[in-house]
Amino acid sequence: xxxxxxxxxxxxxxxxxxxxxxxxxxxxxxxxxxxxxxxxxxxxxxxxxxxxxxxxxxxxxxxxxxxxxxxxxxxxxxxxxxxxxxxxxxxxxxxxxxxxxxxxxxxxxxxxxxxxxxxxxxxxxxxxxxxxxxxxxxxxxxxxxxxxxxxxxxxxxxxxxxxxxxxxxxxxxxxxxxxxxxxxxxxxxxxxxxxxxxxxxxxxxxxxxxxxxxxxxxxxxxxxxxxxxxxxxxxxxxxxxxxxxxxxxxxxxxxxxxxxxxxxxxxxxxxxxxxxxxxxxxxxxxxxxxxxxxxxxxxxxxxxxxxxxxxxxxxxxxxxxxxxxxxxxxxxxxxxxxxxxxxxxxxxx
Numbered sequence: 001x002x003x004x005x006x007x008x009x010x011x012x013x014x015x016x017x018x019x020x021x022x023x024x025x026x027x028x029x030x031x032x033x034x035x036x037x038x039x040x041x042x043x044x045x046x047x048x049x050x051x052x053x054x055x056x057x058x059x060x061x062x063x064x065x066x067x068x069x070x071x072x073x074x075x076x077x078x079x080x081x082x083x084x085x086x087x088x089x090x091x092x093x094x095x096x097x098x099x100x101x102x103x104x105x106x107x108x109x110x111x112x113x114x115x116x117x118x119x120x121x122x123x124x125x126x127x128x129x130x131x132x133x134x135x136x137x138x139x140x141x142x143x144x145x146x147x148x149x150x151x152x153x154x155x156x157x158x159x160x161x162x163x164x165x166x167x168x169x170x171x172x173x174x175x176x177x178x179x180x181x182x183x184x185x186x187x188x189x190x191x192x193x194x195x196x197x198x199x200x201x202x203x204x205x206x207x208x209x210x211x212x213x214x215x216x217x218x219x220x221x222x223x224x225x226x227x228x229x230x231x232x233x234x235x236x237x238x239x240x241x242x243x244x245x246x247x248x249x250x251x252x253x254x255x256x257x258x259x260x261x262x263x264x265x266x267x268x269x270x271x272x273x274x275x276x277x278x279x280x281x282x283x284x285x286x287x288x289x290x291x292x293x294x295x296x297x298x299x300x301x302x303x304x305x306x307x308x309x310x311x312x313x314x315x316x317x318x319x320x321x322x323x324x325x326x327x328x329x330x331x332x333x334x335x336x337x338x339x340x341x342x343x344x345x346x347x348x349x
Contacts, residue, residue, distance in 0.1 A: 008117075008147065012147070018232060018274070043056050049241045050245070051091040061159070073206075077118070078121065081128075090309075092153055092155035093211050095163055099154070100155050106148070165228045173313055175311040175333070178332075179258040181263030181266070182307065183302040183304060185263065194266070201260055207306070208329075223318075230308055251337045252347070256336070276302060290349055319334065
């Protein structure tokens with residue numbers, strides 16, 4: 001089979017972060033596992049569904065550790081590698097850290113795909129890792145029926161400056177750095193109802209590193225109390241998890257949410273994934289959607305791949321922060337407030 005005839009999205013049933021195990025199902029599984037007793041140096045583990053683990057090494061240095069991999073979400077191999085790498089590296093940025101080393105996780109159908117495909121996937125990933133000023137140091141591969149790729153990433157952060165998902169404070173403003181809608185747009189791509197050129201804005205966003213640190217002043221960095229990145233559990237799920245972890249509620253202005261052009265049209269045409277449904281079920285008891293239409297609710301359940309960061313920022317610093325990052329993150333904006341905990345973890349107005 002020649003590389004020219006391969007559309008990667010047609011070789012798998014599910015792609016990108018939409019292929020995640022449903023959040024509610026994952027929670028049931030994890031509750032049945034007895035994990036090792038945590039070391040005293042372990043600052044953040046998986047208990048709050050945060051983006052990465054944090055392990056304190058010294059008073060000034062903590063290790064950030066994460067991994068992420070998935071099946072193809074686009075047809076072009078090099079672009080798939082770029083998106084997969086940006087998505088995995090994002091977890092380190094979401095904790096306020098900088099990635100330093102990355103190891104590849106590869107499953108590859110040796111008998112049915114030319115090696116040029118995986119060369120391009122790995123080159124795309126390598127290019128993004130280089131852009132992150134990190135090191136591609138090895139990895140592990142298996143011969144499998146379907147292509148899967150991702151990274152295990154290690155980074156560092158000052159233990160006093162960790163952006164965990166449990167420190168949002170009532171009175172903060174919420175900032176979202178990227179637009180929503182990658183789930184439905186890539187679903188249209190997989191169904192051959194859209195081309196990569198048609199959804200180029202979303203593809204460029206997915207391949208963009210979530211490195212806001214390079215654009216922030218010290219005062220803006222210190223003003224970020226909590227953060228998470230928006231990926232497979234959608235805006236509804238990840239915002240709900242942040243609110244629960246922090247013991248607060250979020251009030252979100254739906255009209256302020258940035259959406260990629262054409263997203264609502266794609267949703268109206270029914271380009272959905274299984275994750276749209278499971279994300280809805282996951283959040284139904286904790287999210288108040290107010291008077292939003294069914295289509296508006298659906299975009300909130302849209303599984304993002306390499307989505308933006310959701311930041312909980314001191315009220316007086318939120319607007320300057322958005323201005324600082326807008327040159328790189330053109331869709332970044334203030335989208336709501338953090339309030340004292342009430343009956344709904346997240347409420348949309």
